Amino acid sequence: MEFLECLPEECLKSLTSLESLHISGCTRLTSLSLGMQHLSSLLHLSIGDCQKLDLSKDESGNFLDLQGLQSLQFVVIFNLPKLASLPQWLLQLSNLERLRISDCVNLKAIPHQIEALQSLQWLEIFDCPSLTSLPEGMRNLTSLTHLKIFRCPELEERCKRGVGEDWYKIAHIPNLTHELDDYS
Structure with a gap:
C-alpha cells in the first residue's frame, strides 16, 4: 500500500x-x-x-x-526514521509483555516512563546507533526477564556487565545479551 x-x-x-x-x-x-x-x-x-x-x-x-x-501484548517497531523517542501511547500499554525495536537510526531516547510497563518481560533493541543510554525507569521493570541489545555501540558499552555506566539500571535482569558480552 x-x-x-x-x-x-x-x-x-x-x-x-x-x-x-x-x-x-x-x-x-x-x-x-x-x-x-x-x-x-x-x-x-x-x-x-x-x-x-x-x-x-x-x-x-x-x-x-x-x-x-x-x-x-507484543509490539514490533522497525525501520522508522522519524522515531526519535517512544510515543506516549506505547508507554501506557499496561499488558505489554514484549517490545522489539530495530533499525530506528534516529531513536535517541527511551523515556523514563517506560517504568509504567510493569508487564514487560522481553525488550529487544537492534540497530539503533543513536540510542546512547537507558533511562532510570529500567530499574523499576521488575517483570523484565530478557534484554537484548545488538548493534547499538554506545549503548552496549554503557550496559557492559559490571562496569558500564548503565549497568546498575539493568543488573536485576536475569537474561542479558549484547555483542560486547562476547568480548568481555
Missing part, C-alpha cells in the same frame, strides 16, 4: 475482533489513526518500513492517544 497516506478511521471501527495487525511498506503514511483505539482485541502490532510515519501524532497533528489498545 505504497500510496496509503492515512488509515481510514471508519474501517478500523469495525475491526474490534482483530488480534494482529502488521503495517509495513507504506512509504507515504504519516500518522496512525485515532480509529486504532477501537482495536480492543489487538494482541500483536507490528509497524515498520514507513519512512514518513510519526508514531506520536494523529492525522491532525495532535498527540496520539490510543487508550483502547490495552490488550496489546
